[in-house]
Amino acid sequence: xxxxxxxxxxxxxxxxxxxxxxxxxxxxxxxxxxxxxxxxxxxxxxxxxxxxxxxxxxxxxxxxxxxxxxxxxxxxxxxxxxxxxxxxxxxxxxxxxxxxxxxxxxxxxxxxxxxxxxxxxxx
Numbered sequence: 140x141x142x143x144x145x146x147x148x149x150x151x152x153x154x155x156x157x158x159x160x161x162x163x164x165x166x167x168x169x170x171x172x173x174x175x176x177x178x179x180x181x182x183x184x185x186x187x188x189x190x191x192x193x194x195x196x197x198x199x200x201x202x203x204x205x206x207x208x209x210x211x212x213x214x215x216x217x218x219x220x221x222x223x224x225x226x227x228x229x230x231x232x233x234x235x236x237x238x239x240x241x242x243x244x245x246x247x248x249x250x251x252x253x254x255x256x257x258x259x260x261x262x
Contacts, residue, residue, distance in 0.1 A: 166211050171196055171204045173241065176213065176230065180238050183217070183229040213237070 154161050167173055171193070178184060178192045190201060205228060208214035213234040219225040230238070248254070 166213070167237075169204070171200060172208060172213075175201075175204055175208060176234055176237065177241060177245075179214065179228060179230050179234065180241070183227040185225065185227055189228065208234075 151165065167176065174193055174196075175189065178189055184192070186201075186205075189205075190196070190198070193201070196204075205214060205216070209216055212231055215229050215231050217227050217229070219227070
């Protein structure tokens with residue numbers, strides 16, 4: 140956890156005060172949060188289903204990102220009292236309300252041929 144009096148924390152607070160764009164980008168920022176939200180767009184998924192849908196994410200990172208998305212109220216976790224245990228993750232109302240925006244970003248990327256360059260083997 141970052142110190143509340145660190146320069147990084149102070150700068151983050153300064154740029155997010157009264158700026159919903161920056162605040163939103165910080166809430167969904169990073170490599171994996173958007174990918175996780177996108178996977179949950181069609182309904183609830185179990186942890187292993189999310190893990191299979193995002194094969195390059197480490198288990199530690201997936202757990203961390205899901206926790207952060209739950210803390211910021213974008214994702215909800217439901218535990219079922221069953222044997223074997225079952226847990227499902229789903230979008231909250233905040234997460235669902237973001238889907239049209241994310242779909243527009245997706246469609247804009249397709250329309251403008253925005254893709255990451257492929258890495259050559261051995262690079």
